[in-house]
Structure formats: structure tokens, C-alpha cells
Amino acid sequence: MQAELVVIGCRAGSPGACGPASGYVVRLDDATLLVDCGPGVVAGLAQLGLLDRLDAVIVTHRHADHCADLVGLAYHRRFPHRAPPLPLYGPPSLAQVVKQVDQAFGIPTLEELRTPIATALPFTALEPNTTQEVLGHRVDTFVMRHPVETFALRFHDASLTYTADGAFTPELVAFARDSRVLLAEATYLSAVGRDLMGHGHMTAETVGQLARESGAGQLVVTHFADCAERDAIAHGAARSFCGPVQAAAPGLSVALE
Numbered sequence: 146m147q148a149e150l151v152v153i154g155c156r157a158g159s160p161g162a163c164g165p166a167s168g169y170v171v172r173l174d175d176a177t178l179l180v181d182c183g184p185g186v187v188a189g190l191a192q193l194g195l196l197d198r199l200d201a202v203i204v205t206h207r208h209a210d211h212c213a214d215l216v217g218l219a220y221h222r223r224f225p226h227r228a229p230p231l232p233l234y235g236p237p238s239l240a241q242v243v244k245q246v247d248q249a250f251g252i253p254t255l256e257e258l259r260t261p262i263a264t265a266l267p268f269t270a271l272e273p274n275t276t277q278e279v280l281g282h283r284v285d286t287f288v289m290r291h292p293v294e295t296f297a298l299r300f301h302d303a304s305l306t307y308t309a310d311g312a313f314t315p316e317l318v319a320f321a322r323d324s325r326v327l328l329a330e331a332t333y334l335s336a337v338g339r340d341l342m343g344h345g346h347m348t349a350e351t352v353g354q355l356a357r358e359s360g361a362g363q364l365v366v367t368h369f370a371d372c373a374e375r376d377a378i379a380h381g382a383a384r385s386f387c388g389p390v391q392a393a394a395p396g397l398s399v400a401l402e
């Protein structure tokens with residue numbers, strides 16, 4: 146099994162000087178998956194030579210920093226040249242976003258862009274808290290504590306768990322159990338002034354706790370509210386977790402099994 150994780154973007158909220166918002170490429174043998182498609186991700190994929198090498202897209206939830214570039218990706222695949230449909234997967238609630246974005250940004254006078262996402266990225270809903278197949282590979286979903294329907298993902302063949310967005314919970318520890326690579330959000334350096342459980346995010350400390358309690362082989366922290374805190378968040382996580390810790394950055398590549 147040849148498998149690799151490539152970070153396209155690691156910013157929470159919006160793109161910035163440190164690159165795009167959320168986006169990752171997961172390569173599983175000959176299948177190349179884009180996981181999340183936040184603003185800036187299409188340009189980030191192009192810069193890394195990956196934009197036209199995707200076989201499927203999985204979006205974890207309908208917050209803009211995880212899906213706003215779906216319309217850019219759909220336009221790219223329809224104009225000026227037509228690429229084959231690229232399957233899109235995500236929580237059932239993503240269907241409404243596809244419909245509304247197509248209503249807002251479809252171009253009725255151009256047949257190829259009338260319903261860009263529905264045509265270029267045909268959607269299949271994943272079920273919550275279950276195991277499904279995506280391009281022949283087993284993917285588990287787990288519903289995170291976050292204000293909208295959000296799925297953490299576990300790629301069995303690569304022993305990779307991605308938390309998407311959400312709070313630390315004992316159930317998340319169980320879902321991530323014994324992952325070789327844990328790609329986990331650590332939106333904030335510290336919990337001071339943050340509503341971690343009400344809104345649902347993790348900090349340097351809680352992401353380290355998640356890695357330790359779940360028995361992760363290595364931890365990659367991501368989804369930074371402030372990119373200037375990236376290294377401090379990785380160091381903070383390493384206080385609670387004795388395995389290797391890396392901070393996500395565009396172009397970072399992590400070998401998976």
C-alpha cells in the first residue's frame with residue numbers, strides 16, 4: 146500500500162499569508178482524494194501540480210473554510226475544457242449547500258456552467274458513524290461536536306484519522322484509537338476566552354491529550370486561527386504527547402502505510 150498525506154491548506158476561517166484554508170490530499174495507492182476544499186485550495190492544488198489529478202472529493206462539513214472552493218473546482222472542471230465528473234462525498238447536509246451555491250453562481254446562459262457543482266461534482270451523502278467505501282477504500286465517519294453536521298474521517302488502509310473541526314470528547318478518543326497518523330485540528334493555542342465545548346474546537350493542550358489517549362503514532366496539528374501560533378501550538382501539543390508532532394503547512398507531505 147502506497148499512501149501519502151499532502152497538506153494543501155491549514156488555516157481556519159480564511160486563506161492568508163500562510164496559504165489556503167482547509168484542504169488535504171490523501172493518496173491511497175492509485176486513488177487521489179481531496180479532503181476539504183476551503184478557500185484558496187484550488188490555487189494551492191494547482192501550485193503543487195495536483196489540481197488535475199483528483200479522483201474524488203470528501204468535504205467534512207458545510208462551514209465555508211472547508212467547502213467554499215467547491216464552486217471554483219467545479220468551474221475549473223467545466224470551463225474552458227470539460228473534465229469527467231468528479232465524485233463528491235460529505236454529510237447529508239452538504240446537499241443543501243450544493244443546491245444553494247449552484248442557484249447563486251450557476252450561469253443560465255452557459256450550458257456547461259448552469260449547475261456547476263451538481264454537474265462537475267456529483268454528490269453522494271456519507272452516513273454518520275459508520276464505515277463506507279470511497280473508491281474501493283474503507284472510510285469511517287464520526288460525528289464531531291461542532292455547530293453543524295461534521296464528520297471526522299478514518300482512512301483504514303492508511304491508518305489515518307482526520308478530526309475535521311470539533312471539540313475533544315472521549316468518543317473522539319475511541320474513534321481515533323491507534324491511528325498511525327492523527328491529523329487533528331488545534332484552532333487555538335490556549336483555551337483562555339474560548340468556548341471550546343459550545344462551539345467545538347481544540348487547543349494545543351487538548352489535541353496533545355487526544356493524541357496521547359488515543360495512542361497515535363504521530364500527530365499533525367492543523368486548522369490554525371492564527372498562523373503565527375503554528376509552531377507554538379505544535380510545541381504545546383508535544384507537552385502532552387511524547388510521539389512526533391508536526392505543524393501542518395502547505396506542501397507538507399507525510400508518508401502513510
Ligand SMILES: [Zn+2]
Pocket residue numbers: 157158167208210211310368
Ligand atoms: Zn474550520
Ligand SMILES: [Zn+2]
Pocket residue numbers: 206208291310
Ligand atoms: Zn467548522
